[in-house]
Amino acid sequence: MQVYLIGSGPFDPDFFKGYVERQKVAHNDSETAFVGVDLGAKQLLDMDFPIDLAVGDFDSIEDKVYQQVAKKAASIEKLEPMKDETDTEHALGSVADLYPNARYHLFGMLGGRVDHLLSNLWLIYQERFAPIIDRVHLVEENNAVSFLRPGQHQVDRLKEMKYLSFVAMTPITGLTLKNVVYPLDNYQMPTPLALISNEFLPGQNTMKIAFSNGLILAIQARD
């Protein structure tokens, strides 16, 4: 199952539509859920997608638009404006409960405000999301971010992207990269560092990464 969770940030609607189609084919799976977080619910409305769940305090949405969202949404969680968790955090908790075995594609999280972007990266690394983190992807037309915890991982090429970067969010021990243009073997990083613009080997659609300690983002990007 593929869950699409739309936040408040900008992304290209045409890219989104194509991405949803490509995921359906890639995973041979037409089961989907569309979740709108705050302004993201309006974005689903504007793109004429279903709204399986709308989550947020909806402070940034006009009442008229909120009524349209409420009418179309199969389910709504209306949150208090003042709360300890962000709307995105609450929404990710909800989809993890509702659809525990899905792949989660989060749009509207990478453009716009840099503080929101960094907040999204750190919240997804929270311990409570550890059971689903391998299946969370932050995507827009030029960037796709996956979250890696210590261990061995396979990263599959996204056809639409060119570069493959590994950004350490902490010090890292024992980093090994295989099947890429710039491989590494048991590399140590005493301070966090971004290894950018690596690439999959020509003709290869997958690569392997392993490390012992720390947190790493795998980012596929294009200019």
Next chain:
Amino acid sequence: MQVYLIGSGPFDPDFFKGYVERQKVAHNDSETAFVGVDLGAKQLLDMDFPIDLAVGDFDSIEDKVYQQVAKKAASIEKLEPMKDETDTEHALGSVADLYPNARYHLFGMLGGRVDHLLSNLWLIYQERFAPIIDRVHLVEENNAVSFLRPGQHQVDRLKEMKYLSFVAMTPITGLTLKNVVYPLDNYQMPTPLALISNEFLPGQNTMKIAFSNGLILAIQARD
């Protein structure tokens, strides 16, 4: 002295022009240097600003444009395409040597590729830039990022922004925020967290932050 270092990412040229004017007034200082990194040199050319220094491998620029840059630039550092440091890292090292007491305003670092953005954040926190880090600002029209190391700091309001966020890049001990809507006193953060959408107190143009351990980004932003 104000140094403007332009990278390859997108930003609004009109915002840049206004920002340069506002800095001149705010600091009562008309001494400036304009530095273009790779495609950033072309951006200076397009905006009809002087180029005091152009730095990069210039792989992403057509030869014709490179010739125009070379003709206009007072000085050029042409780098090898394959190297251990990024063009931005090399350029920041050069401006730190050339203009050691300046304030550094870096544009074209926040939009575009997320891997580039994170690479820029981590490289500026490198130990070699510790002597200048208090005077480094990453700016575009909706975000302005400053870099804080442990100690006491004053953050001054940027009139064009609305929100004030503090993003921990590491665990943090002893975080105190004064003169803001949501103050904190000796707050502990065992894992990194983004405290977003705080604000300066009404009528106050400055606030104080202190912490004992870790790295924090102060981000002023608007929607």
